[in-house]
Amino acid sequence: MSLAWRIARAELRGGLRGFWVFLACLALGVAAIAGVGMVRSAIEAGLTDQGAVLLGGDAQVEFTYRFATAEERGFLDQIATKTSEIVDFRSMVVSGDAHVLTQVKAVDDNYPLLGSVQLESGDLATALTSSDTPGAAMDGILADQIGLKLGDSFKLGSQEFTLQGRILREPDTATGGFALAPRTIVKTKDLAQSGLLEPGTLFDSSYRLLLPPNADLAALQTEAEAKFRDSGLRWSDRRKAAPGVARFVDRIGAFLILVGLAGLAVGGVGVAAAVRSYLEVKIATIATLRTLGATGGLIFQTYLIQIAVLTAFGVALGLILGIAVPLALAGPIQSALPFPAQIALYPRPIIEAAFYGITSAFLFALWPLARSEKVRAAALYRGGFSGGWPRARYALAMFALAALLIGGAVLLSGTANLALGTAGGVIAALIVLALAAWGLIRLARRSARLKALRGKVALRAALASIGAPRAETMQVVLALGLGLTVLAAVGQIDSNLRAAISRDLPTRAPAFFFVDIQPDQIDGFRARLAANLAVTKVESAPMLRGIITQINGQDARKVAGEHWVLAGDRGVTYAASQPASTKLTAGTWWPDNYQGPPQISFAAEEAEELGLKLGDKLTLNILGRDITASITSLRIVDFSNAGMGFVLTLDPAAVAGAPHTDIATVYVDSGADPGAEAKILREIATAYPNITAISVKAAIGRVTEALTAIAKATTIAAMATLLTGFVVLIGAAASGERARIYEAAVLKVLGASRARILLSFALRAALMGAAAGVVAIIAGGIAGWAVMRFVMESPYAFEPASALSIVLGGIGATLLASLIFVLRPLASRPAQVLRSQE
């Protein structure tokens, strides 16, 4: 056994007292990362395992705007052992005077192929049976919203249904995506007389397939795509049932783990402080070892071994916590998530969390450890560390550890930009906070000497204490400041996003989108709205939906990558002449009554992003038919005001004869009677039951709900960071307790009352908390600005309310942490305290 190990073991015999901050900081950070990782793995496992159920079958084929042709259906029936046809579209539930948007799922008798729809009572098959009128099942929230009870009737289009079931959960949620409205399930055949599935209306059809057990999914996909190439057929199967959900969970998981890493950085400040104060206590021992001939290397090894043992202990503690909490809360976690999660023990998140914990512990402990080498034998009678920087090899080792940590984060999170951004942000925040702490120390030192403060004993003592050499100011500002910075950034981004959505948008946005307006209804529709005084503007355009399949004869995605314009189908319109509000940036509009080869006017910004230019040829699949058209003009399209914006406008001849509907946006006078919007909705829904109205306000409400959930998850992760910061604060307050007891005793000798001593301690804590809070606001504001400006591409405005709460939170946290440790100083009797120092 090496000498270093023997000495280390003897040193550790004293137990882990004095190391609880070290252990708590490390354990909290590791637990947060392991916990988030476990939940992420659980969801990933759930998605893989439940892939077929989520998809609604082994495979699925989707079409936009149309049903499968007889040939396509024949192929699907041939490869599958069982097939189910689903139609998905938005419509209005009408009951009496109430009109509410719903997402309709029209199904056949085979639905669902896998799993089952959970109703509050009874089963789906019974709920959809017809008596006098066909049956329907509806999301309970929607039923309550419109005031429908089981047995009540309502209309979809012109078809009457009876509500016979309240939906709790659908099995096939993988492809549902983000729904603007709650669900209604009916039988497709019952919609025949509804007028809702007329040619040109907006709907998606999907065909779920149960395949033979030995079916080769990849081969079938290739076969289907080859056979019906360019028909707009989209294939998905259980191998990757819910790519959208998986990607979302992966991103959110990576983001939360990076927030957890910021927490570990806060913990690192505590680790460094704990190691430093431990070594300060050990100075006499180290000096004695020096006297006895120990080299600097031996001393470094001795304490490195101790830190390694403690790190192992802290990481193990964190892992146990990070594993135990998700396992213990498996039930609530599973029911809170909208997708399946298999909570179990997964090795990857455990290894990942351990890696982060070990690397960061050594990274932060190395600096104070390296200084142990510098303790000289003379410290026995002079005390303290001799000054100077640790040797270059330790600085190099720290760089290597930092690189390992950041490189690991890049690799493990799978989002290099986000990981590097977070690492850069944390490092920048630590530098800013260190500078701020240094500035605060200097300022406090100078202020304590200000003539104006003479006689203000509590304040001056507080300032002197903040500005003193070896004060814990640096530690407090770094730990609390970093925790608050994360919270401030989250707060600023959240407030700005909400402001962008709820405050700015509706002032310019229309009140309604109306879709599925049949060509023979548009004139009457416009005339009715023109007669309504509350309506300020109506814009309408014909709309078809199409997919860009090729660019200049090549597969579009291979040419231009994963741009949103190429992901799925897009709204396409046509116009004979250039609309008055349209501004071209390049090219010219086609002439009136143009009958030549198809032409496209493309959105300028998106064209640039896709690398498209005038003269490029795009192949669009519209209703299964390919149209190849040349880009002859580029125009400005503003998507920010939620108004009507089409990336693609075709000349009318290009889509002549294709069935289509019209889409309209309706703007309402902002000063109109609050009931005006409801009146418009009622009037249109009564006159044209097939037309679907989407309230922009309601849509914004749904988006805000989704944002709230994400903000909540992020805030919880940020709170874990703050909790670690608080542990560091308590550690700092605890390690400063002896100094406070002594200070209080001397102040009492000099005639200070307990109230004055308490005031001084409180002022000291509040000043440090306020400083950390102010720096956090600046750093968090910069982070918030960067995210809004470069990631969200949205304007940033400083949000003072969330900022103020951060400063107050900072003051509150430091006050609380320090006041826990003022009781003993205040209660101690000066004679005993001072005598013990003799």
Add this chain to the structure above:
Amino acid sequence: MTETVLALEDAWLTLAGNAGRVDILKGITLSVGQGESLGLVGPSGSGKSSLLMLMGGLERVSKGRVSALGQDITGLDEDGLAKFRRGRMGVVFQSFHLIPTMTALENVALPMEIAGIKDAFPRAKDELDAVGLGARMQHYPAQLSGGEQQRVALARAAAPRPAILLADEPTGNLDSVNGAAIMELIFGLRDRHGATLVLVTHAPELAERCSRVVRLVDGRIDGAGA
């Protein structure tokens, strides 16, 4: 007979230790007159420092009475005692007990600030000049030698012009040269300001300089002199 500034009547001090309750002082009755210098001597553990602490209100009697400057301070609580000391009593300790986070000047000004004295800083400056530390006012305690720290402590005790100066082995941590200098300063201050001095010491030559010497043995006053 001069006016009595400190008086103890049957003063007991009992402290709870690990081995149970221990009587540190056992029925001390003692009075000190104005301008007097009293030396408290005795073997280690005899209760000298504890007696000094009782006189300064840093410790409260378990039984008996203590009065200072004509006021009974027996029943005062911590804050009452702290307020009573303001400007009236100066204490010098063997280990100096300066506030490490404050400079020499701030340390000396502090009791005057607490007492609400307006010109605390100019007076602190003068006092530091008087103890020969005019050039080291902005130094922190850790940057001063032991002798210098004790001079700062002495300046701090003397600056508010207290009526009573209590010194607990003020030279105990100093070498003979520094110790002698400190004692010169203490007696010089007493002479200049006419304060009453109570000095705890192990050094017979220092005790001899006092106008009266009281010897303590095992918590009691030994023989005559009380």
